[in-house]
Amino acid sequence: MPLTSDTRPVPAGEVRPAEGQPETPFLVVDPERVGRNIARLRSRLAGLGTPLRPHVKTAKSLAVARLLFDGEPGPITVSTLREAEAFAGYGYTDILYAVGLAPQKLDRVVALHRAGVDLQVLVDSVAQAEAVAAVTTRTGVRVPALIEVDCDGHRSGLRPDDPTAVRIAETLERGGAEARGVLLHAGGSYHCRSREELVAAAENERASGVRAADRLRAAGFAAPVVSVGSTPTAHAAADLTGVTEVRAGNFVFFDLVMAGIGVCGVDDLAMSVVVTVIGHQPGKGWIVTDGGWMATSRDRGTSGQPVDQGYGLVARLDGPLYPDLVMTDASQEHGILTVRPGSPAALPNLPVGTRVRILPIHACATAAQHDEYLVLDPATGGVTEIWPRLRGW
Amino acid sequence: MPLTSDTRPVPAGEVRPAEGQPETPFLVVDPERVGRNIARLRSRLAGLGTPLRPHVKTAKSLAVARLLFDGEPGPITVSTLREAEAFAGYGYTDILYAVGLAPQKLDRVVALHRAGVDLQVLVDSVAQAEAVAAVTTRTGVRVPALIEVDCDGHRSGLRPDDPTAVRIAETLERGGAEARGVLLHAGGSYHCRSREELVAAAENERASGVRAADRLRAAGFAAPVVSVGSTPTAHAAADLTGVTEVRAGNFVFFDLVMAGIGVCGVDDLAMSVVVTVIGHQPGKGWIVTDGGWMATSRDRGTSGQPVDQGYGLVARLDGPLYPDLVMTDASQEHGILTVRPGSPAALPNLPVGTRVRILPIHACATAAQHDEYLVLDPATGGVTEIWPRLRGW
Numbered sequence: 001m002p003l004t005s006d007t008r009p010v011p012a013g014e015v016r017p018a019e020g021q022p023e024t025p026f027l028v029v030d031p032e033r034v035g036r037n038i039a040r041l042r043s044r045l046a047g048l049g050t051p052l053r054p055h056v057k058t059a060k061s062l063a064v065a066r067l068l069f070d071g072e073p074g075p076i077t078v079s080t081l082r083e084a085e086a087f088a089g090y091g092y093t094d095i096l097y098a099v100g101l102a103p104q105k106l107d108r109v110v111a112l113h114r115a116g117v118d119l120q121v122l123v124d125s126v127a128q129a130e131a132v133a134a135v136t137t138r139t140g141v142r143v144p145a146l147i148e149v150d151c152d153g154h155r156s157g158l159r160p161d162d163p164t165a166v167r168i169a170e171t172l173e174r175g176g177a178e179a180r181g182v183l184l185h186a187g188g189s190y191h192c193r194s195r196e197e198l199v200a201a202a203e204n205e206r207a208s209g210v211r212a213a214d215r216l217r218a219a220g221f222a223a224p225v226v227s228v229g230s231t232p233t234a235h236a237a238a239d240l241t242g243v244t245e246v247r248a249g250n251f252v253f254f255d256l257v258m259a260g261i262g263v264c265g266v267d268d269l270a271m272s273v274v275v276t277v278i279g280h281q282p283g284k285g286w287i288v289t290d291g292g293w294m295a296t297s298r299d300r301g302t303s304g305q306p307v308d309q310g311y312g313l314v315a316r317l318d319g320p321l322y323p324d325l326v327m328t329d330a331s332q333e334h335g336i337l338t339v340r341p342g343s344p345a346a347l348p349n350l351p352v353g354t355r356v357r358i359l360p361i362h363a364c365a366t367a368a369q370h371d372e373y374l375v376l377d378p379a380t381g382g383v384t385e386i387w388p389r390l391r392g393w
Numbered sequence: 394m395p396l397t398s399d400t401r402p403v404p405a406g407e408v409r410p411a412e413g414q415p416e417t418p419f420l421v422v423d424p425e426r427v428g429r430n431i432a433r434l435r436s437r438l439a440g441l442g443t444p445l446r447p448h449v450k451t452a453k454s455l456a457v458a459r460l461l462f463d464g465e466p467g468p469i470t471v472s473t474l475r476e477a478e479a480f481a482g483y484g485y486t487d488i489l490y491a492v493g494l495a496p497q498k499l500d501r502v503v504a505l506h507r508a509g510v511d512l513q514v515l516v517d518s519v520a521q522a523e524a525v526a527a528v529t530t531r532t533g534v535r536v537p538a539l540i541e542v543d544c545d546g547h548r549s550g551l552r553p554d555d556p557t558a559v560r561i562a563e564t565l566e567r568g569g570a571e572a573r574g575v576l577l578h579a580g581g582s583y584h585c586r587s588r589e590e591l592v593a594a595a596e597n598e599r600a601s602g603v604r605a606a607d608r609l610r611a612a613g614f615a616a617p618v619v620s621v622g623s624t625p626t627a628h629a630a631a632d633l634t635g636v637t638e639v640r641a642g643n644f645v646f647f648d649l650v651m652a653g654i655g656v657c658g659v660d661d662l663a664m665s666v667v668v669t670v671i672g673h674q675p676g677k678g679w680i681v682t683d684g685g686w687m688a689t690s691r692d693r694g695t696s697g698q699p700v701d702q703g704y705g706l707v708a709r710l711d712g713p714l715y716p717d718l719v720m721t722d723a724s725q726e727h728g729i730l731t732v733r734p735g736s737p738a739a740l741p742n743l744p745v746g747t748r749v750r751i752l753p754i755h756a757c758a759t760a761a762q763h764d765e766y767l768v769l770d771p772a773t774g775g776v777t778e779i780w781p782r783l784r785g786w
Contacts, residue, residue, distance in 0.1 A: 023495070023786060024497075026786070057725060057726075079687075079726045080726065099671070099683060099726045099727065100672045100681065100683070100727075102416070102417060102671050102683050102745075102746060103745065104416060104417075104669065104746065105416055125673070127744060127745040127746070128671075128672075128745055131746075148672075150674075153677075155727055155729070156671070156727065187724065276497065277495075278492070278493035279518055279521075279541075279549050280518070281543075281549070288549050290493070290495050293692075293758065297690075298690055298691035298692045298693070298755075299686075299691045300693075331580065332472055332758075333450075334492065334549065351520060352496065352518055353495065353496045353497065353524075364725055365691055365725075368687060368762070370785075371784060371785060391764060392763075393418060393688075
């Protein structure tokens with residue numbers, strides 16, 4: 001289903017064969033760990049009886065999405081219309097665009113509906129609802145919208161009891177659009193410090209969503225959808241009564257932020273950046289690599305956690321971590337590796353030319369610095385597959 | 394001069410015509426300000442009698458490089474072999490690769506020489522020199538190398554008096570390669586707090602380079618090149634005696650880090666990100682936009698400066714800043730704009746759908762999040778040109 005509305009070329013979503021040995025820095029993904037991470041969340045949500053609508057914004061990869069659904073197109077969440085258009089081109093027809101709508105983007109939304117995609121949009125103001133209603137009236141395409149509810153004060157959305165939600169639903173339906181329900185994202189869960197806090201954040205997300213949906217229903221709207229999600233709360237929820245779907249994205253790869261709040265172990269991380277040692281500053285205990293922030297991103301998401309992992313931990317190509325070796329500084333194309341202060345570990349002997357892997361602080365941000373994932377043969381280290389990533393908006 | 398060694402497609406370097414109105418977020422560049430910034434540094438260096446070898450790592454754009462040299466290919470600095478290969482394809486033949494060499498990359502270096510490019514590489518160890526010498530011996534291509542000298546302890550390189558430099562030069566020339574001189578980058582200048590500190594950083598960079606080159610010359614090597622550079626020191630140097638070229642990259646666009654150390658004014662910033670307002674949290678004084686860290690990068694480079702500019706300052710599409718409005722938080726596709734604490738300024742009335750510009754903290758990092766620059770018509774706001782950016786390594 002190619003989309004004429006997308007004037008930019010859709011990159012090949014298909015896996016490509018390898019084209020020789022890559023040079024550093026490059027991104028590697030471990031399909032076995034990705035599969036294990038997916039199975040873990042699927043099994044958890046099956047136990048709770050709630051379907052998963054994975055967020056493809058982390059991987060932005062058709063190959064990863066195929067692992068999510070055993071090769072079939074399933075319901076997905078996207079962070080950009082670019083992702084929606086590309087995945088629509090791959091046959092995905094049930095898509096939730098989970099970023100508040102800029103009214104200027106409605107023409108692309110309508111084009112996706114006309115191409116057969118049930119694309120839900122997100123609003124938290126009467127102004128946005130008016131724009132959705134107007135485009136529905138103008139085009140005859142009935143656009144379904146979720147109302148964003150804010151359960152923890154971290155970003156967008158209305159408080160669960162805000163009567164504005166009913167006004168938004170009225171505005172949507174009066175114009176022929178659909179108030180399909182509510183959406184929440186417990187972004188505050190990224191700052192939890194214990195399992196108990198994570199469980200409480202998940203329950204707050206659930207209860208806030210059910211309360212907001214019940215208010216819409218009391219006002220006469222069907223509001224069938226209660227969509228919640230974040231990787232921490234998806235892995236912590238003890239009960240999802242009243243929730244109709246769970247969104248999560250980071251769980252396919254995990255990262256050191258997630259490990260720092262106890263959602264995964266470091267050994268679960270399924271993606272890393274391969275870099276090469278290009279020098280040493282022995283007097284300062286530094287190993288210098290050719291992987292700077294251009295390869296890892298500037299994300300320092302563990303800097304507020306109990307253990308600051310800098311720009312990432314350092315592992316051998318074949319797996320194990322170097323004890324207490326941390327990427328502590330970055331410029332555009334240089335990384336600095338040092339032993340964590342206070343550690344008894346010695347700086348490993350890594351001559352110029354040695355390749356190591358940097359485990360990411362924030363998988364979404366690190367992956368965004370690259371155009372593709374490489375899959376390596378565990379036995380030979382050779383590249384067996386290349387998985388393209390989407391870019392842009 | 395297309396290069397067969399580059400198995401990846403070289404993106405079109407040419408300016409493209411516009412393809413309709415873009416949707417946010419997108420990157421805009423002001424060619425008039427770029428031209429003014431280039432003229433300012435050119436004029437400065439002409440007064441000091443030292444040529445400029447601009448670093449193309451900031452803009453990664455043929456269109457910007459053309460403004461640097463009045464349309465002709467001139468001497469350039471690159472941060473990746475990808476840049477070297479692409480600019481070689483555009484006719485640039487005098488290229489300095491200013492990141493310490495990973496020996497595995499020498500085949501691409503040789504391929505560029507065979508394609509007619511005088512590509513200089515950078516080394517700071519005997520191991521790297523041995524690799525350069527070996528490839529020269531093996532291929533007959535005489536690879537020129539600069540020896541990296543560390544003038545302020547911030548990253549790579551040998552101290553100016555380290556006798557290892559002579560051993561490196563001996564290793565290079567014994568194998569038939571060329572020890573062409575020394576290279577320094579006063580990265581510490583990014584942390585200067587006054588004009589006096591900047592001038593001192595520039596003089597330290599110059600003097601360290603001359604001292605290191607003189608030691609090579611005393612040992613019998615010609616070492617004709619003393620290459621120094623950073624945007625702050627290029628704009629501060631009072632004397633460049635003994636320096637043969639100045640590298641700088643950021644100066645074409647400037648950013649809030651540069652403004653914070655006094656190298657430019659905020660009005661000199663030539664690049665920004667256009668975003669759209671998608672919501673409000675009136676109780677918290679937040680304006681929410683569709684431009685998150687995916688559009689701005691995670692760079693928080695002013696967080697250690699006297700004035701923390703968050704993720705950027707906010708300006709109207711037609712130019713002026715909103716008083717004390719700062720992008721203070723970011724998630725992947727959301728930005729939060731707030732009035733600076735303590736400011737008497739009121740939160741501006743920016744309804745959903747309003748477009749504003751975010752002035753970048755770090756131009757190199759922000760630009761890297763995008764695939765192209767748009768040039769807008771100052772009168773109509775319409776897109777007149779699209780300038781592609783290079784990606785990858």
